[in-house]
Amino acid sequence: MANASVAAVSMSLNNRPGIGDEKRQKIKEIAKKTGYQPSLVAKSLVNKRSYIIGLIINDIADHFFAELAKGVEDTAKKHGYSTILCTTDGNLKTQEDYLDILCSRGVDGIIISTVVAEDPHIEFLIDEKIPFVCINRIPLIPYLEKKAEYIIMDNYSAGYKGIEHLWKLGHDKIAIITGSLNASNAIESLKGSKAALKKIGIKIPKRCIKEGKYSHQEAYLVCERLLKSKNPPTAFFAHDDNMALGAREAILHSGLEIPKDIALMGIDNIKTGALAGIELTTISQKKYEMGAMGVKILINRIEEKVPHMVEKIVLDAELVVRKTCGYQDSGYLR
Amino acid sequence: MANASVAAVSMSLNNRPGIGDEKRQKIKEIAKKTGYQPSLVAKSLVNKRSYIIGLIINDIADHFFAELAKGVEDTAKKHGYSTILCTTDGNLKTQEDYLDILCSRGVDGIIISTVVAEDPHIEFLIDEKIPFVCINRIPLIPYLEKKAEYIIMDNYSAGYKGIEHLWKLGHDKIAIITGSLNASNAIESLKGSKAALKKIGIKIPKRCIKEGKYSHQEAYLVCERLLKSKNPPTAFFAHDDNMALGAREAILHSGLEIPKDIALMGIDNIKTGALAGIELTTISQKKYEMGAMGVKILINRIEEKVPHMVEKIVLDAELVVRKTCGYQDSGYLR
DNA sequence: CTGAAAGCGCTTACAG
DNA sequence: CTGAAAGCGCTTACAG
Numbered sequence A, B: 001m002a003n004a005s006v007a008a009v010s011m012s013l014n015n016r017p018g019i020g021d022e023k024r025q026k027i028k029e030i031a032k033k034t035g036y037q038p039s040l041v042a043k044s045l046v047n048k049r050s051y052i053i054g055l056i057i058n059d060i061a062d063h064f065f066a067e068l069a070k071g072v073e074d075t076a077k078k079h080g081y082s083t084i085l086c087t088t089d090g091n092l093k094t095q096e097d098y099l100d101i102l103c104s105r106g107v108d109g110i111i112i113s114t115v116v117a118e119d120p121h122i123e124f125l126i127d128e129k130i131p132f133v134c135i136n137r138i139p140l141i142p143y144l145e146k147k148a149e150y151i152i153m154d155n156y157s158a159g160y161k162g163i164e165h166l167w168k169l170g171h172d173k174i175a176i177i178t179g180s181l182n183a184s185n186a187i188e189s190l191k192g193s194k195a196a197l198k199k200i201g202i203k204i205p206k207r208c209i210k211e212g213k214y215s216h217q218e219a220y221l222v223c224e225r226l227l228k229s230k231n232p233p234t235a236f237f238a239h240d241d242n243m244a245l246g247a248r249e250a251i252l253h254s255g256l257e258i259p260k261d262i263a264l265m266g267i268d269n270i271k272t273g274a275l276a277g278i279e280l281t282t283i284s285q286k287k288y289e290m291g292a293m294g295v296k297i298l299i300n301r302i303e304e305k306v307p308h309m310v311e312k313i314v315l316d317a318e319l320v321v322r323k324t325c326g327y328q329d330s331g332y333l334r
Numbered sequence C, D: 001c002t003g004a005a006a007g008c009g010c011t012t013a014c015a016g
Helices: A006-013 A021-034 A040-047 A063-078 A092-104 A122-127 A142-147 A155-168 A184-200 A216-228 A241-253 A287-303 B006-013 B021-034 B040-047 B063-078 B092-104 B122-127 B142-147 B155-168 B184-200 B216-228 B241-253 B287-303
Strands: A052-057 A082-087 A109-112 A132-135 A149-153 A174-178 A209-211 A235-238 A263-265 A282-284 A312-315 A318-320 B052-057 B082-087 B109-112 B132-135 B149-153 B174-178 B209-211 B235-238 B263-265 B282-284 B312-315 B318-320
Touching: A006 A021, A040 B040, A052 A063, A052 A092, A063 A082, A063 A241, A063 A287, A063 B063, A063 B082, A082 A092, A082 B063, A109 A287, A122 A142, A132 A287, A149 A155, A149 A184, A149 A287, A155 A174, A155 A184, A155 A235, A155 A263, A155 A282, A155 A318, A174 A184, A174 A216, A174 A241, A209 A216, A216 A235, A216 A241, A235 A241, A241 A263, A287 A312, B006 B021, B052 B063, B052 B092, B063 B082, B063 B241, B063 B287, B082 B092, B109 B287, B122 B142, B132 B287, B149 B155, B149 B184, B149 B287, B155 B174, B155 B184, B155 B235, B155 B263, B155 B282, B155 B318, B174 B184, B174 B216, B174 B241, B209 B216, B216 B235, B216 B241, B235 B241, B241 B263, B287 B312
Parallel strands: A052 A082, A052 A109, A109 A132, A132 A149, A149 A312, A174 A209, A174 A235, A235 A263, B052 B082, B052 B109, B109 B132, B132 B149, B149 B312, B174 B209, B174 B235, B235 B263
Antiparallel strands: A082 B082, A282 A318, B282 B318
8 A cells, every 4th residue: 555544545445435535536546557456355244245146047058047147147247246157957955055155155135046836945045134036936835925026927828828829720639848847937837728728618638738847858758759649739838948849859850840730839939939940939038137127126125225125026928929830821710 | 152162163164173073073063053154255255265266258148158158157066166157248348347356256267268369358367366267269369378278179170171061062152151250269260261262272252251250140141141142152151050040040031942052051069050940060069068178177277286287178170960051962072 | 534443254373 | 172363355433
């Protein structure tokens, strides 16, 4: 410190009152010239603020979560926060480990997108009094409902609209490939689809509702098996695009054409689905925005500028008609 | 602290000698029962070890970088490190900002995949004595060569093999869509392609070598324009799959067929390229492995178990023949 | 307006 | 083998 006390430079660099303008300027100059970078870890220790948030997702190579992560990281960066990437691969133990690590790292908040319906860790987060927001999925535990913030898509409506679209195009033999049924989004989508089926008045056999676990590979297998069954469905509604693309492989590999022989729908609207020759009809989900909004809410909580109130945001599910269901060819038949 | 000094618990929990087994066990038990989590930030401060690495990439929603990031995060996690995700969007200023932040956060090391040929920040990293490894791209500054570790694909060979494959299939009118020519990978691929052209003995006009900047959109535009020119190419070699997919859109939208009218190649072998109906012929790049190996080398440096030596790893570029170049139809013609 | 002191939550020598 | 003290690099009251 070429000319002043440590307190003086601390106050200067943090723009705190208690020091003359002239001296402040001088200190800033010297700091700049010498490339002085204050240690954020020491700062964290005394301020109890790390300016780090944790982001918990299943898999960064999954296009859905990658978009989510992009929204999170962009927004965090914009507000001066760094983000620690935590991928759990859907493993609850890994999730627990990461939660522990994030807490002992003193992160200011957590964005969690992997919550399971009966999630055992939400209480932990509440007890630790660490700000967090659930995105994509929420805990389905009634007494927790008012205690956590969340932002999700209207999965029920997504599940409903998909069936409705297929039905209007003339399909009665519809197969549903669900997400991971331990998670709220999959549960809600399935509820929506079942409600639509009921409303419409058609029944589909149990064997035509299969859990695809949001996995491309799993959906491939499920679809392949169904296609080989004796009364195969004429339409597949996969509850995410990943699985829809898996089903697509199975359909095409078995020599069938889309949508001529088989109609196919997904949910999420990932970019790959828009490619020529794929043109997947789907339900749009605002992935980037969900991540971005999640961070904004989280930072509001952390900085408590806004009086705290539990926020619950449910984003619209919008039908995106492309070519895998045959709307272009026939239009709605009913 | 129910029964011992702070030093005692510190030694117990860190498995340091200097305390009796019995007491150690007891302390560990109590720690477990009370759910005590030592503050990693305080630890960082005294140990000068944060167990955090920084990962710098262009864009997490880009499939190539997402795979890379997956390899990095998985491996870091396995070795007890957390990873801070930093996306620069190819912006050097953002890169600089992140480097500063990472340093003041006291990260133990950095994986950087966004380095530019004349990168102004490598010297900074060396001066700061912070371990780092360049993956995917390297600085093309001779006197820095022996000072940084890197692991990259053999981009020259990738560029070479693509041209060779197209030529053997009978193409003379080839267009090349390059990556960002301020980066080593793009430069090397282009060199390789030019060398192949020379070896083979064909010349392609300047207007048929265009910079696509590793952007889907840019490649679309470049390809569209070239297709409309009066002597259009019969084959496109995009120097990554992202761009190949962009070119594919342009080709298909203009009513041409692949590979009947136009042959198409990429580099990277992202998963989307393998989808039915896309089946992009490409050069395989080991993305996940590159990230994973990068972290292993980085951690070796950080922990200095292995005597330090500058490592340079160049991964093989392997041709993956699928359907966009017409090999299935005709086989090699020359 | 400025400087010396205490403290954030740990770990590491250093005496007992 | 154990406990009291110093220190990591900062910030924040608290006297001068």
